[in-house]
Amino acid sequence: MSFPPPSYPPPYPPPYGPAVPPERTLPGGPLGVLFAVVTGLLLALAVAVNGLLFFGMAFAGDSCGTSAGTARFCDDSGVWMLVAMFGPSVALAAAAVTVVLGVVRLRRPWTALALAVPIYAAGPALALFSVFG
Structure with missing residues (x-):
């Protein structure tokens, strides 16, 4: 034979232990989804x-020693060749860090994205300038 559970006055039963956290929803709603889509497309x-630039810059040094090579790109140090090949990747990493910091720390995702676009554009522009400049 078992006894019925004790009747408690509201709230039923008294809370014991840590409270259950409320359900979390996606922050930002439709604008957060739009931001994620735009960021993914830009990435x-x-x-x-x-x-494409890395592939092109791998063969850009073939013109050195001919009249088609630029003096800056074809110098003996090879610094501009490295800038042309890895500059866009470094700029992409800097732009990604800018967006992540803007979203996480500043809570300004669209401003961070608008700042990251020219940061990234500087990398390919520098690469093209070093070859064709």
């Missing part, structure tokens, strides 16, 4: 541009 475009 895919930047990765494609970086791949």
Whole structure:
């Protein structure tokens, strides 16, 4: 034979232990989803541009020693060749850090994205300037 549970006055039963946290929803709603889509598309475009530039810069040194090579790119140190090859990747990493810090620390995602676009654009521009400049 068992006894019925004791009747408690509201709230039923008294809380013991830590409270259950409320359900979390996605922050930002539709604007957060739009930001994620725009950021993903820009990232895919930047990765494609970086791949094409890296492939092109791998063969850009073939013109050194001919009249088609630029003096800056074909100098003996090879610094500009490294800038042209790895500059867009470094700029993409800097832009990604800018967006992440803008979203996480400052809570200003669109401002961070608007700042990250020219930061990234400086990398391919510097690469193209070092070759064709």
